[in-house]
Amino acid sequence: MSKIDAVSRELMLDSLKHYAKTKIPFEFIREHDAKNEFPAELIKDMYRSDVLGVNLLLIPEEYGGLGGTTTDIYRICEALARVDLGIATSVFATFLGSDPLSVGGTPEQKAYWFNRMAKESLMVAYGATEADAGSDLVSLRTRAEHVIENGQIKGYKITGSKMWISSGAVADLYTVLALAPGGPSWFLVEKGTPGFTQDKHEDKHGIRLSNTAGLSFDEVYVPAANLIGGVEGKGLLQAQAVFGYTRLMVAAFGLGAGEEAIETAIDYANHRIQAGGPLSEKQGYMLKLITPHYIKFEAARAFIDETAKKLDVNNHGQATEGSIGKYYATEAGNKAAEDAIQALGGFGYTKEFAVEKIKRDVKITCIYEGTNEVMEMTIYRGRWQEHLKSRGAYYNNIADEMDAIHAKNPEVGANVIALGLRALATVLEECRLQRLTRHQYITFKLGELIANAEVAAAFCRAIGNGKIVEGCKFDAETLKAMCRVNAKETAYDIASRGAKLVLSAGTADAAALLNATHFVQIEANMHGCIEDSDKVSAKLREIFRK
Template sequence: MAGSGVETGTALKGLDAESRQMVIDTVRQLRERLLTKEIISEFDKKEIFPEETIRKMLGPEIGLQLLFIPEAYGGMGGGALDCCAVTREMSRICLGIATAFFAIQLGSDPLVVGGTEEQKSKWLGAIAEGKALVAYAVTEPNAGSNVAALTTKADSVRNEAGEITGYQINGTKQFISTGAYADFITLLAKTPEGPTFFVVEKEAKGFDHGKDEEKHGIRASSTSPLSFTDVFVPAQNLIGGIPGKGLAQSNKVFGYTRLMVGAMALGASDAAMEIVISYAKERIQFGSPLSEKQGYTHKLIVPNMVRLEAATAYIEEIAKRLDAGEQDLQIEGSIAKLFATESANKTADDAMQALGGYGYINEFEVEKIKRDVKITCIYEGTSEIQQNIISTFRWKKTRKTKGEYYNSIALEMETLNRTLKDAGCRFYQLAANALNEIITLAHENRLTRKQYIMFALADMITHLEIGVSLARKASKLTEAQSAEAEKITLMSKIFSNEASQLMMQNVPKILMGSGVFDEKKISDFIKAISYYQLLGSFHHLIGDMDRVADIIFER
């Protein structure tokens, strides 16, 4: 069955709403002191990694890293929802700074999910006390998301009695955030038993870092290669104490870390939209503000705000499922990352266009946001890697459940449509049924061997599952009589049109583009999935966008 969120009243890991807001407010205060607009601009222009500033953020007066450290080791024990919210807020200030902070969290994750009690007490305790910058060293020059292609090796070192006393590490890592400044790193290397995580301290002989990369964006973060030449690591630094567990440990956190990258992207796009919306209210063109011009709002603002709300609904839903104790949400993490980061990249691009010439000028910040946000489509697995993961595993899920996975989503949307008629649920239902059929068709005709077709499936899968989360959120807000209900309901309906358009584009691409099917088969399939009913999602679309623009611009 498809996950449908967390039941009301379910106990969730993490902070209460008031405590979470206190941490968010602490981040906002950084904008007034440590991370003013002028300081951020200088970091960007001069490509400065502000080590001292980052360490102050970890110090006793601020202690932001306490959020992601379990309470047992001196932290606050924040959950996925907390970490996404706080990281998003930090990314509104500067995605480069957020990347440096995220590197600490990412570097600690192998210890959190796989460390022994002694290792957690020592290393997580050091992070909690603000004594350590940490880096996560997995990527190699020829092994990014393909961990199986690792070449960095860890050979066991034995004493005279034949007991393993440590490991000798040789190899190179690439694109390691904060690697040149970290007090220790969590490193993935090959052992005879399989990939294994180790803690390597910066003083280790033979451990060196190269020159920081000159980057297109996130210039306030440090990115460098690391090299290991006969680096000795004591046996007690093998995370978990048992070699060969590294791949399982990394997979445990992918659903979570990719969710975080999605939240980071949303934070950057929040900042871009805030700048543009304020500008559009004040900028007068041909006698009226830009905010009153439908061509401007409906092309550059409303679609992006809808996508950001859709991504938010999905990330919040998956974060709550993680906090409720669900496991194996790697595919959901990929969906969140793919949609949120691609949406944020589009938002930043449109924000530059929305400001005209000012969008191209550094003073207005949006051009920096555009440069920064692109990396979110690349690190922690490129968008194409996510498409590959999503299509492969949802195809397998569909076959394993004999179609029940998407049938259950279709049934849920059919039921929801009876009480929430203006949220596009009918079109999500049609899309879910169509998706089931096109996945089955692709399977039966061996089209799953065609990567481009799998990418087309991934995009349809992603838009459907994102849209369904937005519809669920609209339903909950309506039941609660929330002031946000109207906006989210309208946005769900608008997004159902985007999901329907994508379905109408990609189904023919697969049917006709593959060259496998004759005209009768194509015609019969189109009829079987109620293809033309998806056109109904255009009904009153422009009026709905008008109303959303009214809400956004407070018209």
Template sequence: MTSGLDLGTLDLMLEALGDFVAAALPVERMLELDRDDLCPEDTVRQMCGDELGVQLAFVPEQYGGMGGGAFDSYRICERLARLDLGLATSVFATFLGSDPILFGGTEEQKERWLGRIAKEGILFAYGATEPEAGSDLGALRTTATPVEGGYRLNGRKQWISNGSIADACCVLALAPGGPSWFVLERGTEGFTAAVPEDKHGIRLSNTAALYLDDVFVPAENLVGLTEGKGLTQAQNVFGYTRLMVAAFGLGGGWEAADRAIRYSLDRVQAGAPLATKQGYTHKLIVPHVVRLEAARAFIEETAVRLDAGEGSLNTEGAIAKYLASEAGNAAAEAAIQAHGGYGFTKPYLVEKIKRDVRITTIYEGTSEILEMTIARDRWQQHLKTRGTYHADLARQVAALPSETGAAIAALALDSLAAVMEACRAGRLTRNQHVLLRLGELIAYGEAAGSLARRAAAALDGTLPDKADRRFGPAALAAVSRIFAREAAMKIAEEGARWVLGATSTDDAPAFDGLRAHEAHLAQRGLLADMDLLADVLYGRADLKDSP
């Protein structure tokens, strides 16, 4: 179990991050770096140095760090992303890059490398992806050939964050015993970086290909000192690392939404501010805030479970990243629209945020890879429990306070169970697209349950101490009701669409329990809740501190 930072220390870190980046990267410099596609390496190193020491939050205490947990990391990553997602990527790359050591290294390796991160602020990179393999780590072609005293590595890595500025890199290569991680230091003969990529977004991060031409690596730099553990070591951290990228999507999306909210308070059209127009707020603001907060609920719940030592939670990490990255990307797109012509220009920053947050749907597993990951795991759960997995979740959610929209969230989960059962009966998951669409519906259904639990915890005062508290209990309950309605409608209607769409005969599959009519009726009161949430967002209703 990981206790992590105390609340006061976390708050100080979040405040210090904001102050430091505001001073080091004023908007004018940020836009210049974005235009010139330059990583501010000096700023990244200062952040990991004595001036700020952000790296200490990610390193265990026994190796010189502060021992932050998954919850702390999520809050820090969200804050970094709100400041600049490229900068956030550069900082986080060190902890992604050193994760194979943290989770698979020997004690001596941890003391050596994690100790250097804590004390010297060295930067790391994570050398896994290859030009031909993409997200398929099992298809790697980089080889590690045993020689006297160590190995010779040959191959190429692609899309490596911190690729040409990192002091060290964990590289995945195929050894005789199977995929294995090796630690390479910058400047090693034969180990070089290409010119940084000219990217669509996160242009303040350094991304470069790595070349390994007969690079000698001492045997002591084989992570764990045992070959063939590389994929297992990588899998062990997906739940955590994807949760952090989820926090990036959350932070980027919220920054875009907040800019749109501020803009609409001042922008007057037809004699009144845009903030007063339901057609503006209910299309471009409220739905995106709701989806972001649904993602937050799942992120926070998963972070608590990770810190409690429940395992790697790879599927939960995939759900969190899928929800937050898609919501963040959509919120940023809406923010451009919300600014009108100004949103299409660089000084208003939402154009840059949109380009930046787009990567969160790609790196650390594309949304499509995540849909497949989610669907495969929950499909197995459906089969093992003979169809009761999501029905059981529905019963648990239904017991929550009614003001959280628990009954509607339970309806969404029950409908999900019915869709899954129809797919089983019709053997429809042989269609890859059906399987991917199930991944999306599963994410929505489980998020509705998670958000209802979060709203219930807010109502009874049991939210984690370090939880985000932008919304008070009553407002959060409204957020939960809005999302539960969306999830119930989405699962009932789209579930039916793909089950029927995969059926090629005139015999319609059974839809016992889909309850589409109930999903329609559950929409009653939706506009009133959207009005309420808009009033909260614009300060027209003070529900933030209501009991």
């Protein structure tokens, strides 16, 4: 466990915010964005231990680092995304590139490479994606052939190519996934190794302050000591072990970028006078373009934090939860940035205001570290297995938990999301009985409904138990109002769209299905959503006028 407590974590975040305010003004960001230019000196400065030492979070204490937990790192990722997602991606590239070593490295490898990372402020890149494979690591084509000397494996010659590699042309060290004779394996390759070249920096739609480039390997020799873990064939397991963690960091990116966009819009709305008053006092403006996003942000924050705390105990696993967090938070952040442009009108469409750039940047969070379609499929597969193993009890059991929370705290809407969870269990069972998951589209949509349901449950769990998550700006009463709105709208969405899915591909009786999904009960609980949303709008105006 990390020695970084909540107070120390806030001090680190304050230091980052101060650094960004003084060293990374919007003019700097806009200039580098226009030039499609990676700010190398800035990133190196951020890595210096006497400045920020942001890279030290990922390095264990015994090797000169801070040994940050998942909670520490997601909070930093969220804060970095609020500064600039290109810069955030550049820092995250080192976090991601170090993961194979962290998960699979031998003690000797960790000691040598982590000490070098800490002392030399090495930038690291993660070399997995290939042109014909994308997120499908099984379709690996880069090869690592044995180099034999005196009957022993002396090293490997790596041949192949990678693409879309963050920090691909600027990193000092690369973790590269290649197919060895014993199976997919990770190798450490240093920049400048003969036969190893980096392609041109991509001219991207967004995150233009991050470097993205392909990698080429032409019989690149690495010694056997650079095989991570010292045993071939463990590469896919090592990659999969950290999917929960890495995808949760991208979720934090979606959350941070979305917050920055909406808060820019709120600030504008507080000062933009129209029809005798500020836009922030117009109900239609707030409930269409602003307030629903912050409700989703707080729901996402509760889920991300809950999952991070589980990963703090065990750094591996939580793959389905990581996928849920990434899917929900990045979809929320992307839509928030789009609506922030609309909220600023013509100003939002110009490069003078940050929301235009945030929208270009945040879209990548729905694509990298696994597209959100891959997330939907991953979520569906993980929870479909739970549904089958439990014989349909999985979501009914969570519904029972929500009912218990409602009995303790009836002000958070936990009873309504309990109905939604039971509706989800019914939809999944109908899909099983009618074999509807043969339709890929249905599995995608089930993944979406599952993500929404589990995030809403996590929100009710946190607020129902009186927990205010770090980084939250709201008081308990406002959070209860947010939680009620989220629970009611999520339950309605599950019951209505879930029934639609079943009816669109199956043979169920519509009236019986709507009854089984508790649709009428859920509808009856929609009372008060606009009143609660107005309360949230009022609190947003108050907070961001200060």
